[in-house]
Amino acid sequence: MIGNAALVTGAASPLGAAMALALADLGFDLALQDVASTVNLAEQVRANGRKAVAMEADMQDAAQLDALVSGAADELGGPLTCLINNTAPLSPDALMTLSRGEWDQSMDAALWAPLRLAQRFAQQAPKGMRAQNGEPFAQNLILNIIDQRVSDCAPDFMTHSIAAAGLKAFTKTAALDLAPDIRVNAIGLGPQRPGQYQFAAHASDQRFPGEGFANFSEVAAAVRYFSQAPAVTGQLMSVRVE
Template sequence: MNEINDNVALVTGAARRIGRVIAEGLARDGWAVAVHYNTSTEEAIETVNHIEKANGKAVAFQADLADEGQVADLVPAVVSELGKVTCLINNASIFEEDTVASATRKSWNAHVEVNLKAPFFLMQAMVANIGDDQKGNVINLIDQRVHNLTPYFTSYTLSKAGLWTLTQTSAQSLAPHIRVNAIGPGPTLASSRQSEEHFNRQWQATPLKISVDPQEIYNAVRFILATPSMTGQMLTLDAGQHLGWSQPGQSTPSTE
Protein backbone atom coordinates (compact mmCIF):
# COMPACT_ATOMS: atom_id res chain seq x y z
CA MET A 1 0.00 0.00 0.00
CA ASN A 2 1.37 3.41 -0.98
CA GLU A 3 2.06 5.94 1.75
CA ILE A 4 -0.35 8.88 1.71
CA ASN A 5 1.35 12.20 2.43
CA ASP A 6 -0.28 15.39 3.69
CA ASN A 7 1.89 17.79 1.67
CA VAL A 8 2.42 16.68 -1.91
CA ALA A 9 3.98 18.89 -4.57
CA LEU A 10 4.10 18.17 -8.29
CA VAL A 11 6.94 19.99 -10.05
CA THR A 12 6.99 19.74 -13.83
CA GLY A 13 10.37 19.72 -15.51
CA ALA A 14 11.95 18.85 -12.17
CA ALA A 15 14.85 16.71 -13.35
CA ARG A 16 17.26 19.55 -14.02
CA ARG A 17 17.99 23.26 -13.89
CA ILE A 18 15.48 25.46 -12.02
CA GLY A 19 12.97 22.64 -11.64
CA ARG A 20 15.47 20.50 -9.77
CA VAL A 21 16.34 23.34 -7.40
CA ILE A 22 12.64 23.80 -6.65
CA ALA A 23 12.04 20.07 -6.16
CA GLU A 24 14.98 19.68 -3.80
CA GLY A 25 13.99 22.78 -1.86
CA LEU A 26 10.44 21.56 -1.38
CA ALA A 27 11.72 18.18 -0.20
CA ARG A 28 13.98 19.88 2.35
CA ASP A 29 10.94 21.75 3.62
CA GLY A 30 9.01 18.53 4.19
CA TRP A 31 7.03 18.09 0.99
CA ALA A 32 6.67 14.77 -0.77
CA VAL A 33 7.73 15.70 -4.30
CA ALA A 34 6.55 14.32 -7.61
CA VAL A 35 9.54 14.86 -9.90
CA HIS A 36 8.08 15.14 -13.39
CA TYR A 37 10.29 14.66 -16.43
CA ASN A 38 9.89 13.92 -20.12
CA THR A 39 13.16 12.69 -21.64
CA SER A 40 15.65 13.47 -18.84
CA THR A 41 15.40 10.02 -17.26
CA GLU A 42 18.89 9.84 -15.74
CA GLU A 43 18.63 13.34 -14.33
CA ALA A 44 15.22 12.58 -12.80
CA ILE A 45 16.56 9.45 -11.10
CA GLU A 46 19.54 11.44 -9.84
CA THR A 47 17.23 14.14 -8.44
CA VAL A 48 15.09 11.57 -6.63
CA ASN A 49 18.18 9.83 -5.24
CA HIS A 50 19.59 13.14 -4.03
CA ILE A 51 16.35 13.95 -2.23
CA GLU A 52 16.12 10.50 -0.65
CA LYS A 53 19.73 10.64 0.55
CA ALA A 54 18.78 13.81 2.40
CA ASN A 55 15.89 11.90 4.03
CA GLY A 56 13.28 13.47 1.76
CA LYS A 57 10.44 11.84 -0.16
CA ALA A 58 10.35 11.92 -3.96
CA VAL A 59 9.06 9.82 -6.85
CA ALA A 60 9.77 10.36 -10.55
CA PHE A 61 6.90 10.51 -13.04
CA GLN A 62 7.40 10.52 -16.81
CA ALA A 63 4.99 12.39 -19.10
CA ASP A 64 5.18 14.21 -22.41
CA LEU A 65 3.33 17.46 -21.71
CA ALA A 66 2.59 17.85 -25.41
CA ASP A 67 0.52 14.66 -25.26
CA GLU A 68 -3.05 15.22 -24.07
CA GLY A 69 -3.45 11.70 -22.72
CA GLN A 70 -0.22 11.75 -20.75
CA VAL A 71 -1.13 15.13 -19.24
CA ALA A 72 -4.51 13.73 -18.21
CA ASP A 73 -2.87 10.74 -16.51
CA LEU A 74 -0.17 12.63 -14.60
CA VAL A 75 -2.04 14.04 -11.59
CA PRO A 76 -4.02 10.82 -10.97
CA ALA A 77 -0.74 8.87 -11.04
CA VAL A 78 0.79 11.21 -8.46
CA VAL A 79 -2.32 11.02 -6.27
CA SER A 80 -2.24 7.23 -6.39
CA GLU A 81 1.44 7.06 -5.45
CA LEU A 82 1.83 9.94 -2.99
CA GLY A 83 -1.55 11.44 -2.11
CA LYS A 84 -3.52 14.54 -3.09
CA VAL A 85 -1.46 17.21 -4.84
CA THR A 86 -1.75 20.43 -2.84
CA CYS A 87 1.06 22.31 -4.58
CA LEU A 88 1.51 22.41 -8.36
CA ILE A 89 4.62 24.08 -9.80
CA ASN A 90 4.25 24.53 -13.56
CA ASN A 91 7.93 24.88 -14.40
CA ALA A 92 8.40 22.85 -17.59
CA SER A 93 8.44 24.78 -20.84
CA ILE A 94 9.90 24.86 -24.30
CA PHE A 95 11.75 27.90 -25.63
CA GLU A 96 12.34 27.95 -29.37
CA GLU A 97 13.08 30.93 -31.55
CA ASP A 98 10.58 32.24 -34.08
CA THR A 99 9.12 35.57 -35.20
CA VAL A 100 5.87 36.78 -36.73
CA ALA A 101 7.41 36.06 -40.13
CA SER A 102 8.86 32.62 -39.34
CA ALA A 103 6.33 31.11 -36.90
CA THR A 104 4.45 28.05 -38.13
CA ARG A 105 1.44 26.12 -36.90
CA LYS A 106 3.91 23.53 -35.62
CA SER A 107 5.97 26.03 -33.60
CA TRP A 108 2.81 27.74 -32.33
CA ASN A 109 1.20 24.46 -31.23
CA ALA A 110 4.40 23.15 -29.65
CA HIS A 111 4.72 26.18 -27.37
CA VAL A 112 1.03 26.40 -26.51
CA GLU A 113 0.71 22.68 -25.71
CA VAL A 114 3.56 22.61 -23.19
CA ASN A 115 3.66 26.18 -21.89
CA LEU A 116 -0.06 26.94 -21.62
CA LYS A 117 -2.42 24.00 -22.16
CA ALA A 118 -0.53 21.55 -19.95
CA PRO A 119 -0.42 23.96 -16.97
CA PHE A 120 -4.15 24.60 -17.37
CA PHE A 121 -5.18 20.96 -17.50
CA LEU A 122 -2.80 19.96 -14.69
CA MET A 123 -4.32 22.69 -12.55
CA GLN A 124 -7.80 21.50 -13.49
CA ALA A 125 -6.92 17.94 -12.48
CA MET A 126 -5.37 19.12 -9.21
CA VAL A 127 -8.51 21.04 -8.31
CA ALA A 128 -10.71 18.05 -9.15
CA ASN A 129 -8.68 15.82 -6.83
CA ILE A 130 -8.11 18.18 -3.95
CA GLY A 131 -11.71 18.54 -2.77
CA ASP A 132 -13.57 21.60 -1.48
CA ASP A 133 -12.19 21.58 2.05
CA GLN A 134 -8.43 21.62 1.41
CA LYS A 135 -6.15 24.53 0.63
CA GLY A 136 -3.79 24.44 -2.32
CA ASN A 137 -1.29 26.45 -4.34
CA VAL A 138 -0.44 26.73 -8.00
CA ILE A 139 2.78 28.52 -8.97
CA ASN A 140 3.46 29.15 -12.65
CA LEU A 141 6.98 29.84 -13.89
CA ILE A 142 6.52 32.50 -16.55
CA ASP A 143 9.17 34.98 -17.79
CA GLN A 144 10.00 38.61 -17.21
CA ARG A 145 9.43 39.22 -20.93
CA VAL A 146 5.65 39.35 -20.45
CA HIS A 147 6.38 42.78 -18.89
CA ASN A 148 9.09 43.53 -21.45
CA LEU A 149 7.79 42.68 -24.90
CA THR A 150 10.21 42.30 -27.79
CA PRO A 151 9.78 41.11 -31.40
CA TYR A 152 11.71 37.91 -30.64
CA PHE A 153 10.48 34.40 -29.69
CA THR A 154 6.92 35.09 -30.78
CA SER A 155 5.23 31.75 -30.04
CA TYR A 156 7.06 31.40 -26.73
CA THR A 157 6.11 34.92 -25.64
CA LEU A 158 2.46 34.41 -26.58
CA SER A 159 2.32 31.15 -24.61
CA LYS A 160 3.84 32.78 -21.53
CA ALA A 161 1.58 35.84 -21.83
CA GLY A 162 -1.35 33.44 -21.91
CA LEU A 163 -0.04 31.70 -18.79
CA TRP A 164 0.19 35.04 -17.01
CA THR A 165 -3.44 35.77 -17.93
CA LEU A 166 -4.42 32.29 -16.75
CA THR A 167 -2.64 32.95 -13.44
CA GLN A 168 -4.80 36.01 -12.82
CA THR A 169 -8.14 34.62 -14.00
CA SER A 170 -7.73 31.29 -12.21
CA ALA A 171 -6.73 33.12 -9.02
CA GLN A 172 -10.16 34.73 -9.15
CA SER A 173 -11.97 31.54 -10.12
CA LEU A 174 -10.36 29.22 -7.57
CA ALA A 175 -10.39 31.50 -4.52
CA PRO A 176 -10.64 31.15 -1.59
CA HIS A 177 -9.32 27.58 -1.39
CA ILE A 178 -6.68 27.62 -4.14
CA ARG A 179 -4.14 30.41 -4.54
CA VAL A 180 -2.54 30.92 -7.95
CA ASN A 181 0.64 32.95 -8.37
CA ALA A 182 3.63 33.18 -10.67
CA ILE A 183 7.35 33.82 -10.81
CA GLY A 184 8.92 35.67 -13.72
CA PRO A 185 12.63 34.85 -13.96
CA GLY A 186 15.17 36.82 -15.94
CA PRO A 187 18.69 35.64 -16.88
CA THR A 188 19.22 32.67 -14.57
CA LEU A 189 21.03 29.91 -16.47
CA ALA A 190 22.48 29.88 -19.96
CA SER A 191 20.17 28.24 -22.49
CA SER A 192 21.31 25.45 -24.79
CA ARG A 193 21.70 27.95 -27.62
CA GLN A 194 23.82 30.41 -25.63
CA SER A 195 27.54 30.52 -25.13
CA GLU A 196 28.78 31.45 -21.68
CA GLU A 197 30.05 34.69 -23.17
CA HIS A 198 26.65 35.60 -24.56
CA PHE A 199 24.90 34.74 -21.29
CA ASN A 200 27.38 36.92 -19.39
CA ARG A 201 26.69 39.82 -21.75
CA GLN A 202 22.99 39.35 -21.16
CA TRP A 203 23.03 39.62 -17.37
CA GLN A 204 25.70 42.31 -17.41
CA ALA A 205 23.26 44.45 -19.41
CA THR A 206 20.62 44.36 -16.64
CA PRO A 207 20.33 47.33 -14.27
CA LEU A 208 21.70 45.29 -11.35
CA LYS A 209 24.39 43.63 -13.48
CA ILE A 210 23.90 40.23 -11.87
CA SER A 211 22.41 36.92 -12.95
CA VAL A 212 19.58 35.32 -10.99
CA ASP A 213 20.64 32.55 -8.63
CA PRO A 214 18.29 29.55 -9.05
CA GLN A 215 18.02 29.43 -5.26
CA GLU A 216 16.32 32.83 -5.45
CA ILE A 217 13.59 31.18 -7.51
CA TYR A 218 13.03 28.65 -4.76
CA ASN A 219 13.11 31.42 -2.15
CA ALA A 220 10.24 33.00 -4.09
CA VAL A 221 8.35 29.69 -4.05
CA ARG A 222 8.78 29.53 -0.27
CA PHE A 223 7.59 33.12 0.10
CA ILE A 224 4.46 32.48 -1.94
CA LEU A 225 3.63 29.32 0.00
CA ALA A 226 4.12 31.16 3.30
CA THR A 227 1.99 34.18 2.33
CA PRO A 228 -1.70 33.22 2.56
CA SER A 229 -3.00 36.64 1.47
CA MET A 230 -1.18 36.52 -1.88
CA THR A 231 -2.91 35.45 -5.08
CA GLY A 232 -2.93 36.51 -8.73
CA GLN A 233 0.57 38.00 -8.45
CA MET A 234 3.88 37.51 -10.23
CA LEU A 235 7.24 37.96 -8.51
CA THR A 236 9.65 39.18 -11.18
CA LEU A 237 13.21 38.09 -10.38
CA ASP A 238 15.33 39.42 -13.21
CA ALA A 239 17.87 41.98 -11.93
CA GLY A 240 15.63 44.67 -13.43
CA GLN A 241 15.67 43.28 -16.97
CA HIS A 242 11.93 43.91 -17.41
CA LEU A 243 12.51 47.65 -17.08
CA GLY A 244 13.73 47.82 -20.67
CA TRP A 245 14.88 45.28 -23.22
CA SER A 246 17.51 47.59 -24.71
CA GLN A 247 19.71 48.41 -21.75
CA PRO A 248 22.80 50.61 -22.16
CA GLY A 249 25.65 48.49 -23.43
CA GLN A 250 23.43 45.66 -24.65
CA SER A 251 24.35 45.03 -28.27
CA THR A 252 22.38 41.83 -28.84
CA PRO A 253 18.73 40.95 -28.14
CA SER A 254 17.87 38.99 -25.04
CA THR A 255 17.42 35.28 -25.68
CA GLU A 256 16.35 34.08 -22.25
Protein backbone atom coordinates in the same frame (compact mmCIF):
# COMPACT_ATOMS: atom_id res chain seq x y z
CA MET B 1 -4.49 14.89 8.30
CA ILE B 2 -3.66 15.84 4.72
CA GLY B 3 0.05 15.83 3.99
CA ASN B 4 2.05 18.10 1.73
CA ALA B 5 2.55 16.57 -1.71
CA ALA B 6 3.77 18.41 -4.80
CA LEU B 7 4.13 17.78 -8.51
CA VAL B 8 7.04 19.66 -10.08
CA THR B 9 7.27 19.65 -13.87
CA GLY B 10 10.55 20.35 -15.62
CA ALA B 11 12.27 19.05 -12.51
CA ALA B 12 15.46 17.83 -14.20
CA SER B 13 16.69 21.36 -14.96
CA PRO B 14 18.80 23.21 -12.37
CA LEU B 15 15.86 25.54 -11.83
CA GLY B 16 13.39 22.69 -11.38
CA ALA B 17 15.71 20.87 -9.00
CA ALA B 18 16.20 24.00 -6.88
CA MET B 19 12.45 24.46 -6.53
CA ALA B 20 11.90 20.78 -5.76
CA LEU B 21 14.55 20.78 -3.04
CA ALA B 22 13.05 23.94 -1.54
CA LEU B 23 9.71 22.16 -1.25
CA ALA B 24 11.38 19.08 0.22
CA ASP B 25 12.96 21.29 2.89
CA LEU B 26 9.44 22.46 3.77
CA GLY B 27 8.28 18.88 4.24
CA PHE B 28 6.74 18.14 0.85
CA ASP B 29 6.79 14.73 -0.75
CA LEU B 30 7.52 15.12 -4.45
CA ALA B 31 6.55 13.80 -7.86
CA LEU B 32 9.24 14.93 -10.30
CA GLN B 33 8.45 15.15 -14.02
CA ASP B 34 10.73 15.87 -16.96
CA VAL B 35 11.70 14.52 -20.35
CA ALA B 36 15.15 13.92 -18.87
CA SER B 37 15.66 11.55 -15.98
CA THR B 38 14.83 12.81 -12.49
CA VAL B 39 15.96 9.61 -10.77
CA ASN B 40 19.05 11.19 -9.20
CA LEU B 41 17.04 14.13 -7.89
CA ALA B 42 14.46 11.74 -6.44
CA GLU B 43 17.23 9.87 -4.65
CA GLN B 44 18.54 13.14 -3.24
CA VAL B 45 15.09 14.03 -1.92
CA ARG B 46 14.67 10.59 -0.35
CA ALA B 47 18.06 10.93 1.31
CA ASN B 48 16.64 13.99 3.06
CA GLY B 49 13.76 11.96 4.45
CA ARG B 50 10.95 12.77 2.02
CA LYS B 51 9.09 10.60 -0.48
CA ALA B 52 9.98 11.19 -4.12
CA VAL B 53 9.01 9.56 -7.38
CA ALA B 54 10.39 10.21 -10.87
CA MET B 55 7.69 10.49 -13.53
CA GLU B 56 7.53 10.92 -17.28
CA ALA B 57 4.82 12.50 -19.44
CA ASP B 58 4.45 14.09 -22.87
CA MET B 59 3.34 17.60 -21.98
CA GLN B 60 1.42 17.89 -25.24
CA ASP B 61 -0.66 14.75 -24.67
CA ALA B 62 -3.84 15.41 -22.66
CA ALA B 63 -4.20 11.79 -21.56
CA GLN B 64 -0.63 11.72 -20.26
CA LEU B 65 -1.15 15.03 -18.44
CA ASP B 66 -4.24 13.61 -16.73
CA ALA B 67 -2.36 10.45 -15.80
CA LEU B 68 0.54 12.52 -14.49
CA VAL B 69 -1.60 14.21 -11.85
CA SER B 70 -3.51 11.10 -10.80
CA GLY B 71 -0.36 8.99 -10.87
CA ALA B 72 1.54 11.49 -8.75
CA ALA B 73 -1.21 11.51 -6.13
CA ASP B 74 -1.34 7.71 -6.09
CA GLU B 75 2.43 7.34 -5.79
CA LEU B 76 2.63 9.84 -2.94
CA GLY B 77 -0.30 8.35 -1.09
CA GLY B 78 -2.70 11.27 -1.04
CA PRO B 79 -3.96 14.34 -2.87
CA LEU B 80 -1.50 16.84 -4.28
CA THR B 81 -1.46 20.20 -2.51
CA CYS B 82 1.10 21.95 -4.72
CA LEU B 83 1.70 22.11 -8.47
CA ILE B 84 4.67 23.85 -10.07
CA ASN B 85 4.29 24.44 -13.80
CA ASN B 86 7.81 24.76 -15.17
CA THR B 87 7.66 23.46 -18.73
CA ALA B 88 7.59 26.41 -21.14
CA PRO B 89 9.88 25.67 -24.11
CA LEU B 90 12.34 28.28 -25.33
CA SER B 91 13.08 28.21 -29.03
CA PRO B 92 13.49 31.09 -31.48
CA ASP B 93 10.84 31.98 -34.04
CA ALA B 94 9.67 35.09 -35.86
CA LEU B 95 6.51 36.54 -37.36
CA MET B 96 7.34 36.10 -41.02
CA THR B 97 8.55 32.51 -40.77
CA LEU B 98 6.25 31.11 -38.07
CA SER B 99 4.13 28.14 -39.17
CA ARG B 100 0.83 26.96 -37.72
CA GLY B 101 2.48 23.78 -36.54
CA GLU B 102 5.18 25.71 -34.68
CA TRP B 103 2.54 27.97 -33.14
CA ASP B 104 0.44 25.05 -31.95
CA GLN B 105 3.43 23.18 -30.55
CA SER B 106 4.64 26.20 -28.60
CA MET B 107 1.23 27.17 -27.25
CA ASP B 108 0.36 23.61 -26.30
CA ALA B 109 3.49 23.28 -24.19
CA ALA B 110 3.48 26.79 -22.73
CA LEU B 111 -0.25 27.36 -22.11
CA TRP B 112 -2.37 24.27 -22.66
CA ALA B 113 -0.21 21.99 -20.50
CA PRO B 114 -0.29 24.30 -17.44
CA LEU B 115 -4.04 24.79 -17.89
CA ARG B 116 -4.74 21.07 -18.21
CA LEU B 117 -2.58 20.24 -15.21
CA ALA B 118 -4.33 22.97 -13.20
CA GLN B 119 -7.72 21.49 -14.10
CA ARG B 120 -6.76 18.03 -12.93
CA PHE B 121 -4.96 19.36 -9.87
CA ALA B 122 -8.04 21.35 -8.83
CA GLN B 123 -10.29 18.32 -9.22
CA GLN B 124 -8.30 16.31 -6.70
CA ALA B 125 -7.10 19.05 -4.34
CA PRO B 126 -8.53 19.03 -0.81
CA LYS B 127 -10.96 21.73 0.20
CA GLY B 128 -9.55 24.84 1.80
CA MET B 129 -9.53 25.18 5.56
CA ARG B 130 -10.54 28.08 7.78
CA ALA B 131 -8.39 30.09 10.13
CA GLN B 132 -9.42 30.74 13.73
CA ASN B 133 -11.09 33.99 12.67
CA GLY B 134 -13.21 32.13 10.13
CA GLU B 135 -11.39 33.38 7.06
CA PRO B 136 -10.71 30.85 4.27
CA PHE B 137 -7.26 29.28 4.44
CA ALA B 138 -6.02 27.96 1.11
CA GLN B 139 -3.56 25.15 1.70
CA ASN B 140 -3.30 24.36 -2.03
CA LEU B 141 -0.95 26.20 -4.37
CA ILE B 142 -0.31 26.38 -8.10
CA LEU B 143 2.91 28.15 -9.10
CA ASN B 144 3.52 29.09 -12.73
CA ILE B 145 7.08 29.84 -13.79
CA ILE B 146 7.36 32.70 -16.30
CA ASP B 147 10.54 34.23 -17.67
CA GLN B 148 11.36 37.86 -18.46
CA ARG B 149 9.49 37.74 -21.77
CA VAL B 150 6.37 38.63 -19.83
CA SER B 151 7.63 42.22 -19.66
CA ASP B 152 10.35 42.20 -22.31
CA CYS B 153 8.95 40.92 -25.59
CA ALA B 154 11.42 39.80 -28.25
CA PRO B 155 10.57 39.51 -31.96
CA ASP B 156 12.95 36.58 -32.36
CA PHE B 157 11.09 34.67 -29.63
CA MET B 158 7.59 35.60 -30.73
CA THR B 159 5.50 32.68 -29.52
CA HIS B 160 7.43 32.51 -26.27
CA SER B 161 6.76 36.21 -25.61
CA ILE B 162 3.05 35.78 -26.34
CA ALA B 163 2.84 32.64 -24.21
CA ALA B 164 4.53 34.38 -21.26
CA ALA B 165 1.90 37.12 -21.34
CA GLY B 166 -0.81 34.48 -21.59
CA LEU B 167 0.54 32.56 -18.60
CA LYS B 168 0.52 35.74 -16.53
CA ALA B 169 -3.14 36.33 -17.46
CA PHE B 170 -3.93 32.69 -16.73
CA THR B 171 -2.38 33.07 -13.28
CA LYS B 172 -4.66 35.97 -12.39
CA THR B 173 -7.86 34.53 -13.85
CA ALA B 174 -7.27 31.08 -12.37
CA ALA B 175 -6.63 32.66 -8.97
CA LEU B 176 -10.09 34.22 -9.10
CA ASP B 177 -11.71 31.04 -10.38
CA LEU B 178 -10.14 28.64 -7.89
CA ALA B 179 -10.40 30.78 -4.74
CA PRO B 180 -10.71 30.21 -1.86
CA ASP B 181 -9.51 26.61 -2.00
CA ILE B 182 -6.48 27.05 -4.27
CA ARG B 183 -4.01 29.89 -4.58
CA VAL B 184 -2.45 30.56 -7.98
CA ASN B 185 0.72 32.63 -8.24
CA ALA B 186 3.66 33.06 -10.59
CA ILE B 187 7.38 33.63 -10.40
CA GLY B 188 8.78 35.91 -13.09
CA LEU B 189 12.23 34.58 -13.78
CA GLY B 190 15.13 36.83 -14.67
CA PRO B 191 17.76 35.95 -17.30
CA GLN B 192 19.80 32.83 -16.62
CA ARG B 193 23.25 31.72 -17.54
CA PRO B 194 23.66 30.02 -20.92
CA GLY B 195 22.81 26.35 -20.83
CA GLN B 196 20.40 26.59 -17.92
CA TYR B 197 17.33 27.75 -19.81
CA GLN B 198 18.30 29.76 -22.85
CA PHE B 199 20.75 30.08 -25.71
CA ALA B 200 24.18 31.57 -25.08
CA ALA B 201 23.74 34.04 -27.95
CA HIS B 202 20.83 35.66 -26.12
CA ALA B 203 22.10 35.63 -22.56
CA SER B 204 24.18 38.79 -22.79
CA ASP B 205 21.33 41.07 -23.86
CA GLN B 206 18.60 39.68 -21.62
CA ARG B 207 19.57 41.19 -18.30
CA PHE B 208 17.36 42.87 -15.78
CA PRO B 209 18.72 46.14 -14.33
CA GLY B 210 21.73 45.38 -12.20
CA GLU B 211 23.40 43.08 -14.73
CA GLY B 212 22.71 39.99 -12.64
CA PHE B 213 21.59 36.57 -13.77
CA ALA B 214 18.69 34.89 -12.00
CA ASN B 215 19.93 33.10 -8.90
CA PHE B 216 18.26 29.78 -8.24
CA SER B 217 18.57 30.25 -4.48
CA GLU B 218 16.44 33.37 -4.86
CA VAL B 219 13.88 31.41 -6.88
CA ALA B 220 13.85 28.76 -4.16
CA ALA B 221 13.21 31.52 -1.61
CA ALA B 222 10.25 32.71 -3.69
CA VAL B 223 8.87 29.17 -3.75
CA ARG B 224 9.17 28.97 0.02
CA TYR B 225 7.42 32.33 0.41
CA PHE B 226 4.43 31.40 -1.73
CA SER B 227 4.19 28.01 -0.03
CA GLN B 228 3.85 29.72 3.33
CA ALA B 229 1.62 32.67 2.36
CA PRO B 230 -1.97 31.36 2.49
CA ALA B 231 -3.52 34.80 1.86
CA VAL B 232 -1.51 35.60 -1.29
CA THR B 233 -2.98 34.70 -4.68
CA GLY B 234 -3.02 36.05 -8.22
CA GLN B 235 0.43 37.58 -7.83
CA LEU B 236 3.55 37.62 -10.00
CA MET B 237 6.84 37.92 -8.13
CA SER B 238 9.79 38.98 -10.28
CA VAL B 239 13.03 37.42 -9.10
CA ARG B 240 16.00 39.57 -10.02
CA VAL B 241 19.58 39.78 -8.87
CA GLU B 242 20.28 43.48 -8.42
